[in-house]
Amino acid sequence: DTAVSQTPKYLVTQMGNDKSIKCEQNLGHDTMYWYKQDSKKFLKIMFSYNNKELIINETVPNRFSPKSPDKAHLNLHINSLELGDSAVYFCASSQDLGNSYEQYFGPGTRLTVT
């Protein structure tokens, strides 16, 4: 059984479009995250949610809007896509907010903006 899943796996779209990436975890965790891995392979945190509440927003452009309908889901909506948004987006989850908890990652969504 997949612990953290993301859809779609690949997403190719044109500049200016709006797109969403979905994430679901079946681990019963309270905290979920979005990370971005750019072309240089650096992984950086974008957002974290705990019990559907936004906890971390790492100065991400407001074209990116996460939404957590429930604890098991954290979706990422991106408006007015730009070339620089091309990257791999990873969803992750951990049992809780605390620093002692291991994070589990999904398989990633490769977004290509043309």
Added chain:
Amino acid sequence: KQEVTQIPAALSVPEGENLVLNCSFTDSAIYNLQWFRQDPGKGLTSLLLIQSSQREQTSGRLNASLDKSSGRSTLYIAASQPGDSATYLCAVGGSGGYNKLIFGAGTRLAVHP
């Protein structure tokens, strides 16, 4: 601002060798350090999590150590196998609170038969 550096950036070794991957971080005020493995086109697999109060963690052929005061961690892989070929990522947690992970750029490991 926390920065995480991993050395070497790439490593190619013959099967059977014992090897060490290095990770250093600039701010010693961390709560944990996590080692991940990333296979091409795949997500991250958590290998080991070391809490700030711990010195090392072991899982099978893997051993990770943490020296907070010097800002260093090492991942030791014993008797390397071709299946160990992947990119290994080090991430420190807790900087700025709320278990935010700061990642290094990774070490790309190739183990050849």
